[in-house]
Amino acid sequence: MSEKQTLGFQAEVSQLLQLMIHSLYSNKEIFLRELISNASDAADKLRFEAINNAGLFESDSELKIKVTFDKAARTITIADNGIGMSRDDAVTHLGTIAKSGTKEFFSKLSGDQQKDAAMIGQFGVGFYSGFIVADKITVESRRAGLAANEGVRWESAGTGDFSVETINKEDRGTAITLHLREGEDEFLSAWKLKSVIRTYSDHISLPILMQKEEWDEEKKEMALKDELETVNQASALWARSKSDVTPEQYTEFYKHISHDYTAPLTHTHNRVEGRSEYTQLLYIPSRAPFDLWDRNKRGGIKLYVKRVFIMDDAEQLMPVYLRFVKGIIDSNDLPLNVSREILQESRDIKAIRDGSTKRVLGMLEDLANAEGDEAESKKEKYATFWKEFGQVLKEGIGEDHANKDRIAALLRFASTHNDSDAQNVSLADYIARAKEGQDKIYYVTAENYAAAKNSPHLEIFRKKGVEVLLLTDRVDEWMLSFLTEFEGKTLTSVAKGDLDLGKLEDEAEKKQHEETETQFKELVEKMKTSLADKAKDVRVTFRLTDSPACLVADENELSGNLVRMLKAAGQ
Ligand code: ADP
Ligand code: MG
Secondary structure, three states, rough: OOOOEEEEEEEHHHHHHHHHHOOOOOHHOHHHHHHHHHHHHHHHHHHHOOOOOOOHHHOOOOOEEEEEEEOOOOOOEEEEEEOOOOOHHHHHHHHHHOOOHHHHHHHOOOHHHHHHOOOOOOOHHHHHHHHHHHEEEEEEOOOOOOOHEEEEEEOOOOOOOOEEEEOOOOOOOEEEEEOOOOOHHHHHHHHHHHHHHHHHHHOOOOOEEEEEEEEOOOOOOOEEEEEEOOOOOOOOHOOOOHOOOOHHHHHHHHHHHHHOOOOOEEEEEEEEEOOOOOOEEEEEEOOOOOOOOOOOOEEEEEEEEOOEEOOOOHHHHHHHHEEEEEEEEEEOOOOOOHHHHHHHHHHHHHHHHHHHHHHHHHHHHHHHHOOOHHHHHHHHHHHHHHHHHHHHHHHHHHHHHHHHHHHHHHHHHHEEEOOOOOOOOOHHHHHHHOOOOOEEEEEEEOOOOHHOOOOOOHHHHHOOOOOEEEOOOOOOOHHOOOOOEOOEEEEOOOOOHHHOOHOOOHHHHHHHHHHHHOOOOOHHHHHHHHHHOOOOOOOOOOOOOOOOOOOEEOOOOOOHHHHHHHHHOOO
8 A cells, every 4th residue: 555545643642732732832842852762762673673683774784863954944854764664653653652551641631731741751652742843744764674665754733633655765764854833943953953952862872963063154154064963972871980971961861761751869870790790770760650550560671781772671670569660771691682581581680680679779778868968858859759659669578578678677657656647757766766665566557547546546555655657558468467577576566466565564554454354354254255256355455545445356367457458359
């Protein structure tokens, strides 16, 4: 089929385009970053496919990106010699959002421009950002390996539809031409384009070429020459030494790999030598992605082997409970033709994964336990981290036996010590404040903060001034089945069994308790008989000060809260 065809965008695409043009307008120069980012991805894909099929390079193996503009025609063109697109590719990739979670994405939009703009970034709909400044986009492309007469021209005004036709294209790759909207002429300037490229795309490892400019004495203006110059640093950012990378460059690189518009909280960049040699550049985002809880979601680590991009979302490189970490790992040892199956068994991968896990925990500890100058801002970052990802980190208590103690030290809880639901008390804080002779860490679990705070089980602890942690996250019950002690102190539910306050009870109290028990023995026996099929046991209690009675779970039984959760889950 070679004739011209007009096709409608999927409904979501049209919706997205409108939203994008409005919400991203104040940041419009990012279109260039998005298109350059796609060109760079296309080069990565070609290099990867060429590992097993060198013929794909044709006679042109120096991958690069060229940015040109035409003042008279009022166009900007971004051209690459990467993998390119076939006619079918163009229809699917540029006419649909062929990504999972589209529906969910739309349901998350808030109507708040700033928030939605960030969401759009996360979702990775970069190509369409061209329509912020263009009222028509023409894409000409040919996929590597296809004949010259199997090129495609895709064109759209970004309203309801787009056209595709088969064209002749000698050179492999993609050229994207933006026909600028009225009033966007500021981009028809080498100086402007260069400065945008340097700001957002300096980290791109391919050379980005532009025409050189020279002063024309006769016309008294800058004139473009045929000669090209490289306007970015054009080396893999992670391969540079730390001192050669600015904080801004680290941030832009994060945005490039993560599709997140907000700056990350922190990063770690290391070259690891020894049995396994690799470079890691890992980031902690400042915001949870909308699909954090999607079970099919893979991790956010890109795997490279000796600078060659191998795969996205290499889930073997990071444990599931650290799935929020974004970054790249570049191995010197793995074979270039490594597959997901090989990764599963590789000992090098296991070493990389263990090493990276430790680095991430180290990064979090650095924020959580910060001292000195930056302590304030780091602790604030940790609070943000905890709010966004704390519940995921908790999964590590059950998942990562080797690092359990380190993870436990990073946990933060709401507590009776505070008068708010903020989760900011660590187990170490708790122990430091514990009463003389207190050998346990007390907690209560409940469905929400109000229920936890008002639990009758807390009465005796209030009276004695003993702190109790208030646990209300869904994962807490599950986590607690793995977290039984911290620094020698057992974690003890205030709602379970025969509460033993141990040394917190003084001699006089103990004696008084014994007397009371004898005094009520007969009554308790009677109640046991009449409640025989409803309650397992009836006891005199000293844990209450105001309430007349409360239900407690047996030492080895599921707690009331867990039973409620299981019921809710239909078990
Ligand atoms: P993303 O980059 O997150 O996939 P984009 O909207 O930026 O989303 O791009 C959509 C798709 O269009 C890409 O995944 C790719 O398949 C295709 N594409 C865009 N630009 C290029 C290009 N320069 N070369 C090859 N394919 C491209
Ligand atoms: Mg993109």
